[in-house]
Amino acid sequence: xxxxxxxxxxxxxDDGKSTLIGRLLAHAGGATEEQLDHARRTRxxxxxxxxxxxxxxxxxxxxxxxxxxxxxxxxxxxxxxxxSGRRVIIADAPGHEQYTRNMxxxxxxxxxxxLLVDAAxxxxxxTRRHLAIxxxxxxxxVIAVVNKLDATGYDQAVFDRLASEAQAAAAGFDVxxxxxxxxxxxxxxxxxxxxxxxxxxxPTLLGALTAWEPPRPGSAxxxxxPVQYVIRADGFRGLxxxxxxxxxxxxxxxxxxxxxxxxxxDRVLGPGGHDLGQAGPGTPVTVTLADDVDVRRGDLxxxxxxxxxxxxxxxxxxxxxxxxSEEPLRHGRSYLLLAGPRTVPATVTAVRGxxxxxxxxxxxxxxxxxxxxxxxxxxxxTPVSLDGYQACRDTGGFLLVDRVSKExxxxxxxxxxxxxxxxxxPHAYTVDRDARQxxxxxxxxxLWLTGLPGAGKSTIANALERRLHGMGLHTYVLDGDxxxxxxxxxxxxxxxxxxxxxxxxxxxxRILLDAGxxxxxxxxxxxxxxxxxxxxxxxxxxxAEVWVDTPAEVCVRRDPKGLYAQAEAGRLPNMTGLxxxxxxxxxxxxxxxxxxxxxxxTDELCxxxxxxxxxx
Amino acid sequence: MAEExxxxxxxxxxxxxxxxxxxxxxRPVLLYSIGKDSSVLLHLAVKAFAPGRMPFPxxxxxxxxxxxxxxxxxxxxxxxxxxxLRVHTNPEGATPFxxxxxxxxxxxxxxxLRRALDDSGFDAAIGGARRDEERSRAKERIFSLxxxxxxWDPRSQRPEFWWSANTELADGQTMRVFPLSNWTELDxxxxxxxxxxxxxxxxxxxxxxxxxxxxxxxxxxxxxxxxSPGEQPRLRRVRFRTLGCYPLTAAVESKAETLDxxxxxxxxxxxxxxxxxxxxxxxxxxxxxxxxxxxx
Numbered sequence: 063x064x065x066x067x068x069x070x071x072x073x074x075x076d077d078g079k080s081t082l083i084g085r086l087l088a089h090a091g092g093a094t095e096e097q098l099d100h101a102r103r104t105r106x107x108x109x110x111x112x113x114x115x116x117x118x119x120x121x122x123x124x125x126x127x128x129x130x131x132x133x134x135x136x137x138x139x140x141x142x143x144x145x146s147g148r149r150v151i152i153a154d155a156p157g158h159e160q161y162t163r164n165m166x167x168x169x170x171x172x173x174x175x176x177l178l179v180d181a182a183x184x185x186x187x188x189t190r191r192h193l194a195i196x197x198x199x200x201x202x203x204v205i206a207v208v209n210k211l212d213a214t215g216y217d218q219a220v221f222d223r224l225a226s227e228a229q230a231a232a233a234g235f236d237v238x239x240x241x242x243x244x245x246x247x248x249x250x251x252x253x254x255x256x257x258x259x260x261x262x263x264x265p266t267l268l269g270a271l272t273a274w275e276p277p278r279p280g281s282a283x284x285x286x287x288p289v290q291y292v293i294r295a296d297g298f299r300g301l302x303x304x305x306x307x308x309x310x311x312x313x314x315x316x317x318x319x320x321x322x323x324x325x326x327x328d329r330v331l332g333p334g335g336h337d338l339g340q341a342g343p344g345t346p347v348t349v350t351l352a353d354d355v356d357v358r359r360g361d362l363x364x365x366x367x368x369x370x371x372x373x374x375x376x377x378x379x380x381x382x383x384x385x386x387s388e389e390p391l392r393h394g395r396s397y398l399l400l401a402g403p404r405t406v407p408a409t410v411t412a413v414r415g416x417x418x419x420x421x422x423x424x425x426x427x428x429x430x431x432x433x434x435x436x437x438x439x440x441x442x443x444t445p446v447s448l449d450g451y452q453a454c455r456d457t458g459g460f461l462l463v464d465r466v467s468k469e470x471x472x473x474x475x476x477x478x479x480x481x482x483x484x485x486x487x488p489h490a491y492t493v494d495r496d497a498r499q500x501x502x503x504x505x506x507x508x509l510w511l512t513g514l515p516g517a518g519k520s521t522i523a524n525a526l527e528r529r530l531h532g533m534g535l536h537t538y539v540l541d542g543d544x545x546x547x548x549x550x551x552x553x554x555x556x557x558x559x560x561x562x563x564x565x566x567x568x569x570x571x572r573i574l575l576d577a578g579x580x581x582x583x584x585x586x587x588x589x590x591x592x593x594x595x596x597x598x599x600x601x602x603x604x605x606a607e608v609w610v611d612t613p614a615e616v617c618v619r620r621d622p623k624g625l626y627a628q629a630e631a632g633r634l635p636n637m638t639g640l641x642x643x644x645x646x647x648x649x650x651x652x653x654x655x656x657x658x659x660x661x662x663x664t665d666e667l668c669x670x671x672x673x674x675x676x677x678x
Numbered sequence: 679m680a681e682e683x684x685x686x687x688x689x690x691x692x693x694x695x696x697x698x699x700x701x702x703x704x705r706p707v708l709l710y711s712i713g714k715d716s717s718v719l720l721h722l723a724v725k726a727f728a729p730g731r732m733p734f735p736x737x738x739x740x741x742x743x744x745x746x747x748x749x750x751x752x753x754x755x756x757x758x759x760x761x762x763l764r765v766h767t768n769p770e771g772a773t774p775f776x777x778x779x780x781x782x783x784x785x786x787x788x789x790x791l792r793r794a795l796d797d798s799g800f801d802a803a804i805g806g807a808r809r810d811e812e813r814s815r816a817k818e819r820i821f822s823l824x825x826x827x828x829x830w831d832p833r834s835q836r837p838e839f840w841w842s843a844n845t846e847l848a849d850g851q852t853m854r855v856f857p858l859s860n861w862t863e864l865d866x867x868x869x870x871x872x873x874x875x876x877x878x879x880x881x882x883x884x885x886x887x888x889x890x891x892x893x894x895x896x897x898x899x900x901x902x903x904x905x906s907p908g909e910q911p912r913l914r915r916v917r918f919r920t921l922g923c924y925p926l927t928a929a930v931e932s933k934a935e936t937l938d939x940x941x942x943x944x945x946x947x948x949x950x951x952x953x954x955x956x957x958x959x960x961x962x963x964x965x966x967x968x969x970x971x972x973x974x
Binding site: 063065066092095136137138139140141143146147148149151163164166167170171290291293294295298300302303304331333334335344345346348359386398400401402403455456459460461463466467468469470473 | 680681683684686687688689690693694697698700701702724725726727728729730731809810816817834835836837838839840841842844845846847848851859860862864947
């Protein structure tokens with residue numbers, strides 16, 4: 063028997079969810095004497111509960127009251143101790159705001175869902191929404207409670223009809239459903255069997271929660287130990303992590319996914335450092351290896367066989383995202399992908415569609431907004447080993463995090479690795495950057511000039527290149543407009559297209575850097591996150607961000623390309639500085655005044671280049 | 679046995695969280711309040727990194743009004759475990775009698791804690807709070823984000839999917855981490871019994887000098903407690919369910935002198951644990967508003 067069962071409660075207050083949970087809480091000792099007293103004395107308007115009896119809905123009321131005061135309750139966790147000794151953790155998303163996101167959070171750790179169906183209303187759109195989100199997050203079983211049967215006179219025909227409707231709806235999402243007839247108000251079949259339902263011989267809700275067993279955990283094929291922390295003590299080096307697939311035993315041959323090294327597990331230590339014969343999923347362990355292999359936080363230990371079995375490192379994945387941020391998804395923008403202890407930069411390269419939750423239909427979409435669920439393709443900067451989510455939640459789920467605000471923008475579920483990613487293996491050429499720059503007698507670098515249109519970026523880039531060229535150095539300028547007339551002529555000026563524009567220019571700059579050149583980029587690049595993405599492609603010391611800080615009125619007055627005039631006339635809605643914001647750099651390597659003397663600015667930039675380290 | 683299995687799973691979850699903190703943050707610290715939850719937290723931190731050492735220092739915010747037995751226990755524990763213990767006390771020296779309970783708590787606990795965290799540049803602070811302590815804590819995250827100035831903003835809390843915490847911090851943000859989130863009071867006591875974890879003797883019944891104030895039994899722990907004219911502390915058999923500043927912590931009458939008796943008593947007693955905290959009162963929003971200011 064699983065000692066701890068995690069349950070998500072699905073249903074609205076109107077379905078009688080509070081009363082149902084309140085009854086379970088009171089029975090399992092989860093309510094204090096003060097709360098029971100309060101629930102005996104207090105009555106809501108219109109309540110039909112007799113005086114002196116407990117209004118069970120009031121036991122979870124702390125949460126509702128807060129909700130009414132405008133305090134956000136997204137997910138609340140309540141504990142029940144069943145008479146069998148089993149602990150049940152109920153995750154409840156009571157609010158209506160952010161409902162998809164909160165339900166997805168609650169479902170992400172749930173073993174089973176308790177789904178309320180109102181006998182008077184039947185299976186509704188909301189019921190299907192609950193089932194869809196549970197299925198998406200990997201909850202494969204529901205206990206459906208057909209509630210308020212008292213209002214139908216405990217009619218078996220009504221129950222039978224709703225039970226088959228509920229089961230059919232669940233089957234549509236590949237979820238198994240058992241169904242219980244109940245009245246939470248009268249206490250029928252919640253904790254105790256009811257004489258009002260003589261035609262039903264199945265378990266009560268409490269009985270079902272007591273007896274329910276999750277499917278058996280994964281086989282040895284799914285051997286997984288993500289390393290969280292390396293423990294060092296005198297002569298001791300142990301890899302600490304929680305087993306997600308096993309069992310893990312001394313003598314096991316393991317491979318480090320990503321690194322390619324293999325070794326043998328020498329000791330398996332449990333909490334407190336005691337030797338264990340084996341450790342199954344969910345056990346925190348510290349293992350030592352027989353060989354001195356370089357293993358760090360974020361590495362994944364698995365069986366060598368598993369690597370050929372779908373867990374080889376890949377740099378491209380198809381995944382489902384639940385978008386959790388007010389800021390919509392931006393194509394081409396680099397996010398951090400967090401999978402347990404692993405963190406890698408990742409970019410969404412394509413949105414394949416948005417899912418209409420209830421019907422499961424896929425709609426065309428270019429981006430994802432708050433509470434949207436969509437299918438995307440993404441690439442990671444370094445190879446990472448992720449499982450398919452439906453096979454393994456622990457190593458198939460990930461978070462996407464904004465690089466600047468550090469907000470969690472999405473939860474992701476891996477569908478599968480893309481072949482494309484696995485088949486691309488960078489080839490190491492003998493003539494490398496070092497050889498090329500030695501031949502040129504210089505050190506390659508990238509200077510990234512950002513600023514408003516008309517700030518003077520191109521003029522400064524031109525002056526700097528002339529100066530460097532005159533000194534016998536090999537240079538190249540990547541100018542925004544010039545690149546847009548060729549490589550990037552398919553891109554417009556929406557935030558998504560700007561992100562892609564920056565990404566391509568940064569990749570191109572990286573190639574030119576590898577060619578041994580001093581690269582000067584002159585690009586508006588208005589968004590901080592996009593510039594952070596660009597910077598992330600380079601080693602520190604190879605890249606410097608320069609803010610060409612020219613007062614806006616000077617830019618407008620200069621208007622060398624007539625853009626401000628057009629924008630004023632309403633013909634350029636996406637003009638930076640007018641229709642779109644310019645986000646100034648927070649920590650630029652250098653700020654130059656684009657309204658000052660060109661010679662001075664060029665001197666400053668040469669000084670910056672000289673000051674960059676001789677070796678990256 | 680299911681009860682033992684529940685403890686194993688709670689222990690596993692807490693150790694996982696503690697290791698994540700050690701791996702993901704630059705300068706984590708463990709907040710130690712000397713109470714039973716802190717004792718369990720400390721024990722788990724030792725177990726999580728054995729045979730290595732716990733990789734963070736331990737911080738105690740001392741208001742100057744803790745029970746004397748607590749301070750003695752703290753120093754003994756630090757010696758026994760070889761802790762890197764940092765004690766912070768606000769030199770302003772506010773008292774519950776001169777400033778009132780709320781202002782005193784704000785100055786001596788909340789402000790002092792914030793200052794102690796800032797001064798050392800701690801980016802993650804581990805605490806022993808549990809979700810079952812109070813209804814309003816039921817929604818608290820295990821990894822709870824604090825904005826610059828330690829402000830708790832319920833709207834900016836990050837969604838917690840799976841066991842995958844987003845441990846990234848933007849400028850000025852810090853993290854509070856609660857590895858015991860899913861433990862109940864009874865779990866804490868059962869674990870203390872199973873693991874033989876030492877706790878402050880005040881949790882067990884003994885004859886102690888108490889006075890009655892607004893229906894609460896207050897132990898007169900030293901001569902600083904202002905007695906009314908003619909008032910005499912009387913010896914009564916009491917114990918404490920939670921420990922804090924002695925003038926603000928109510929005792930309960932009890933005969934439970936051993937761990938087994940404490941656990942038996944708790945099974946029958948359905949009163950809220952925090953009922954003994956005089957500063958919590960005033961409805962559910964009380965902890966909430968203190969938290970917004972940076973209280974634990």
